[in-house]
Amino acid sequence: MADYHALWESLGMDLDTHDQLCAALPPLFEETFLNQTDRPEGMDYFNMVIAEVHGLRIQELADHKARGGLVVGSFCVYVPEEIVSALGGVLVGLCAGSQFWVPAGEKVLPRSLCPLIKAGLGAKLSRTCPYFQSVDLVVGENTCDGKKKAWEILGQHVPMHVMDLPNRKSPAGFALWREEIRRLTEELERRTGRTLTYENLLEATRRVDDKRRALQKLHGTRKNDPSPLSGTDALVTTQIAFYDDVPRYTAMTNQLAEECLARIAQGKGAFPVGTKRVLLTGTPVVVPNWKIHHLIETSGAVVVGEENCTGSRYYESTTDLSGVRDLPSLLDALAHRYLDGIHCACFSPNEERFDDVVRLARETGAQGVVDATLSFCTTYQVEGENLRRRLAQEGIPLLSLETDYTPGDEGQLRTRIEAFLENLG
């Protein structure tokens, strides 16, 4: 990696502390990714993106800002990238995946809160996340109590706009969400000086949906036995979708998908035919939190899908353009794509998620499901009880795991994963 210290300094970062973080990432990446064998060549691009995650991409964002473009940060798949993109902005995911940031977050947040939120606030407060330092605006959303209330603290340190979500999908809930999309548009128009039009939003919607379709194509190849791609590699490609330049990312993902199809034709897999197959479900898995995938795939199984926000919830639904003819109808379609197309535990009821888990397990030929939740994630943990009942009805084995960002639980998790895999049919 080139030397980006001048760039980081210009962003007001704490350079010494950030250097410690930069030193910790490469060995973790090497152990998790580069030690794998039989990887597709197309993963080289994604290796590079991770190696440059705090460098090249940050330089690109700085260049974008120098050209007058807006950079918007988010923590959630409900923030509509299409609108940001239509107004010439770039949407990026913010740092929230490492224990490195948790202690700084715990200075202002209770310990009994999910590590993702503590890390997110800690990353800003410690000035060690170059994405946080680059954004002109953070768009938060009320998808859980922890984030909803943490925005009140984060908003004292960075410009924030919060989108409300209903807790139940209903006509009145849709009206509320549609109004929130209008409010976001207004805020972004004000900040960019641009106007959202039918044309620019349609173009952006197609651009973002092309990215989602590339991911569908890539992840679809994992249904094959052997899967042409390890779950660990598949995960990181989705994680990178939150950060990378959209058209470039789409092209590289389509290219990787083509290579995976060719590997299938050649009978080449990341693991041997007949390797036990597992579907992961649960809470988001953000960079560099690769723990559960790594544990499963070094315990003799392959992860063949992720029913989570850094998985199918991110890319499975696209905007239905069939009835769209003007800006209001396009915004309606977009609002439906987000509200109806994503099955998050923030909604009650959320039976569609159970349908998704069962369908994905069947489609991918998974013999079992691992429900991995971050500690203190109330919505997914309570929902886990009804997921357990549903999967028992369907005869699909389930392992429920709770984890955080500390390495301390790996031994215990590995023991449980190995025992679960041993019993899979």
Next chain:
Amino acid sequence: MADYHALWESLGMDLDTHDQLCAALPPLFEETFLNQTDRPEGMDYFNMVIAEVHGLRIQELADHKARGGLVVGSFCVYVPEEIVSALGGVLVGLCAGSQFWVPAGEKVLPRSLCPLIKAGLGAKLSRTCPYFQSVDLVVGENTCDGKKKAWEILGQHVPMHVMDLPNRKSPAGFALWREEIRRLTEELERRTGRTLTYENLLEATRRVDDKRRALQKLHGTRKNDPSPLSGTDALVTTQIAFYDDVPRYTAMTNQLAEECLARIAQGKGAFPVGTKRVLLTGTPVVVPNWKIHHLIETSGAVVVGEENCTGSRYYESTTDLSGVRDLPSLLDALAHRYLDGIHCACFSPNEERFDDVVRLARETGAQGVVDATLSFCTTYQVEGENLRRRLAQEGIPLLSLETDYTPGDEGQLRTRIEAFLENLG
């Protein structure tokens, strides 16, 4: 107490386990309440209500049902008692205040969840709450992730209707809440066979607001030094408001308030003049969770107010009838009373709560504030950081405590409370 075993058996209760609970309550009540000195005579009624909490009142509910009346249960101050009452129903709070019920709740819920929710579900699952066994319907609300998701489990064991709430107060949020009030009305009309009218809702609104005004009058007397009423006694009067027959409760509370005014005139207090005064804020304190009040008032201070859902959030706001002329405008006014008049941490932002805490601390002459939250209550715990900042700005000392329903933390809590009180001006 008379023998209610036949009644309890008719409700399908687990009699043996419930007997254990019935045996535990009187000594706890005696230690907490009856050991106090200089209590107003009007507390005799409330002593009796607690003594008969699983007896006489349950018989009254059975009699009400025998006459064709509906009994509705709830866990929250957002469930509009006025509408239940207008349709001839009785609204009662459900059991959720004792560790006794927690283990049964933990069979279906994560341990890292607030004890109130675990106890609530446990009370139903263990069939040891006669209120749960008496209700025709539970009305839940989406005020926190834990409850929102727990309804999905509870709804498998009892008829449920869930009201959605927005996470932010906004015009679209109000429209959503107003629609939820309409949906509740529809559900209750269907179950009662009655029709909500301007006349019956206006009468019920006045009836419920008379109860709130009686509480305002009673708690207003605590501004005096000496307070004519201990905080522990004041707390239990508000707790009973959630269970008791409304007109009788209102009459007895007004009578107690009159006695307190007479005591002020006579200079009679629950504690000596000059006793250190504390305002409590935080999460709901439901029967028989009297821990924090008891610890404070046996550590040399008096609790002079509760800014919580079993305190001012329950009784401070009434329905503004000034622009009301028909059923729709009355329902609007009612919706505003609930959404605008209660400052719950489920909303973001919720600065009005900080205003309330500061105002109540000043009005009651409290020298300090104790922010007591139940373990894992994310909304109030995260909000605690900004409460801390606000009270520091105002120069009001704050003690933040986290507690659950186990007795194990009493020693540690007492030490912290004593140290806090020692430093109060």
